[in-house]
Amino acid sequence: MDDYTWQKMLRQRRVRQRRRLYLLILLLAACIGTAIWYGFFYTRTPEYALKQLSLALDQHDSARFQKYVNVEVLSSRAYDDLTVDLFAYDSTLTADTKAMFEKFYILIKPQLTKGLEQSVLGRIDSGSWSLPEGTDILKGRQLGIDFERFLERSQLRNTSFVSLGNVEHNGTTVTAELKVREDYTQTPFTLQLVLEQSKDGHWQVVYIKNYRQYLDTIAPLQNSDIASYIDNTESIVEAYNYDFIAYRQRFRELSATTNGRLNEQQRSRLAKLLENEVIPALKKRQQRLDEIDVPAGAQYLARQRQQSTETTIKAWQHFIKGLRENSQAEFSTAETLHKQELAIDLRIQDIIHHTAISKNIPNLP
Structure with a gap:
């Protein structure tokens, strides 16, 4: 083999090595870029939060659920909607009695919202609904409330998830469509979940915009x-x-x-x-x-x-x-x-x- 041929082969070899090096650098950069995008951008999107919520339900992970849902705010807003719905159909109350009991419902709100939270989180962890036990003040009718029926009227136990719909960005908040079905009457409905960004950057569901409308449709x-x-x-x-x-x-x-x-x-x-x-x-x-x-x-x-x-x-x-x-x-x-x-x-x-x-x-x- 003469010198010219030898030099030509060396040059071709160096070209191939450089190409492999460039490709390796490109792949490495892509991986780093993807990791940066995933870690600092995608994990701080509402779409990611909704995906994590779905996983939390599938994997019975209440800790993950609580990270992506502001349970305290959500239960508080839902309670207000639910109590309005309860009184709307009680024809036995006079105007004065209704006003008195509405104030009563405000007084017992902390206990009932806490009970709702515990029931929901227990359902996520165990896959089944449970009621207050032992010395829990919500057991029986100690507060003048039948918690079993209160939970039933919330429609939580008989509402099934169907699919996620559109996600709409509105400045500092996001509205996500959650398609559900009421199990008894097989009525389809689209709930509107409102998400806000927490201090550390991840998104949380804070309330259901049209929960009252859902109750008014089903009841x-x-x-x-x-x-x-x-x-x-x-x-x-x-x-x-x-x-x-x-x-x-x-x-x-x-x-x-x-x-x-x-x-x-x-x-x-x-x-x-x-x-x-x-x-x-x-x-x-x-x-x-x-x-x-x-x-x-x-x-x-x-x-x-x-x-x-x-x-x-x-x-x-x-x-x-x-x-x-x-x-x-x-x-x-x-x-x-x-x-x-x-x-x-x-x-x-x-x-x-x-x-x-x-x-x-x-x-x-």
Whole structure:
């Protein structure tokens, strides 16, 4: 090989090496640029925040959810919209009473918004909804509020995510479309999420601009279905109410004592009344109710009636066992279940009458 050919090959080799070096530098620069863009720009966009929210829901990550949602502000704004909706459908209140209870709702706002936050975060972490337990002030009706129904009226439990829509930038805020579906009536709706930038630069959802409009859209549909379901089941409920009034009178007569203690014959007769007549009547009534077609928006009411029947039967079964075994533990279990059934029955009345203020559970005799 002569010198000319050798020199030519060396030059070509150096050219290829330079090209590889330039390509490597270009790729490295692209990677660095992408990392800079992702770390300092894209992660500080509302689109990124919305993507992280979706991941938080999919991965049951409440910590990530709280980073990209200002939960405190969101729950506060949602509470205000929800309470307006609650009072809009309660026709039992006078103007003065309504004004008094509106002030009451303002007073208990911190407790209820905190309860909403905990329920939502618990749903994200566990995948299921939970209610206040233990000594929580929201358990039962201690504040004059049935938190179970309050949560139901929020529509949170029966709203499903469909897809994200347009994202519109408006100066310091961003509005993102969230397409959802109300599960009972299968009604589609587009919620408008408002995002603002936090101090460290990442974006957060701070409130739902049209949450009140969503409630105003869904509530009449559900109320119409509830009214239809009540009309269709009214004859069944009334017929059995007469029977249960008669059973209650017989129960009082059989349990009447002079010293507060039932004798063996009384316990036997009461057990037979409950086992052979009351419980079969409860089952028959529920069977007839189950045969009625339930309109989509009345499913919650129908489930509450089923739950009331099941709880009542369990309570009487423990009471019967207590009568036959003279067991105070069984009587205590029956009393606990009876209180649960009373709470459900009051909730059913609240649903039927669209009441904003819940009655307290009466003391058991």
